[in-house]
Amino acid sequence: MAAVTAVPQELWSIVGTALGAVIALLGVVLTSWLAGRRQRQQLAHDASQRDLQRDHDVRESALDRKMQLRRDVYLPAIEATLSALSSMGSLCDPLVERKDVAKRWAEYMAAIGKANAIARVETAGAVGELGNNLSAMFFELSMLRGPIEQAYQKFLANAGVVERVLSEQRRWTELQTNAVVHGAVERDQWDRLVGQLDFVKRQFVEWSALRDEAAGELAEHQLVFLKRLAELQRAISVKGVNASLALREELSLKDDDPDALRAVYEDHARVASETITSAIEELSQKLAVARASAKVMLPNG
Structure with missing residues (x-):
C-alpha cells in the first residue's frame, strides 16, 4: 500500500490515460472486426441469394421455353386432330383434287408427329394411337376414292357426248327448219335430213x-364411302378426344375444365356423325329416285 501511495499522481494520470487509449483502440479494433465480419456475412448472403435467384431465373426461363415450345407444337396438333377427319371426308367429293387432300393430310400428320415427339409418355401414347388410326383410316378411304374417280370420269365422258349430240341435234333441226321455210327440197334430201335427225335423237336418248x-354408279360409290366413313368416324372420335385433352393438360391452360372440354369435343363428334348420317340418307333417297325413274323409262327405251 505504501508502494502504491509512493507512486506520483502524475504517473497514475499517465497510466490511466494510456489504459483508456488502449481500451479505446481495442474497442475500435473490435468494432471494425465485427463490422467486417457482418459485411463478409452480408456479402456471402447476397452472393448466395444471387446464386439462388440466378438458378431460379434459369429454371423459370427453361420452363418458359418449354411451355412456349409446347404451345407452338401442341396447339397446331390439337387443331390437326380435329381437322384431319373433315379433310378425309372431302375425299368423297370428286371435284376436290386428291393431291390437295393429301397435302393437307400430310400437314396435319406432321403437326401430330411433332407433338408426339416431345410429349410425356401418357400423352405420346394417346397421340400415337390416334395418329396410327388416322393413317389406317386415310389409307382405307383413299382406296374407296378410286372407284369414285373412275365413275366421275365416266360420267364426264358420257355427259360430254350428250352435249355434242345436243349440238348436232340443234344443227340438223336448224337445217330441217330452213328446208321447210325455203321449200323446193328434193325428196332424197328431205329423207336424209329426217333420218339424220332421228339418228341424233336416238343417240341423245342412248348417251343420256x-x-x-354413270351418275348412279358415282352415287353408289359415294354411298359406300360415306357409310364406311361414318363407321370409322364413330370408332376414332373417342381417340381424338383423348389425344386433344392430353395435349391440353400438358399445356396447363388457365381455367381449363377437362370435363367441360370433353363434353364439347364429344358434342362436336356427335354433330359430325349426324352430318355424315344425313348425307347418307339424302344420297340414298336420290339414288332410289333415280333407279325408280330408270325403271319407268326402260320399257319406252
Missing part, C-alpha cells in the same frame, strides 16, 4: 341413259 347410269 349412259350418262345417268
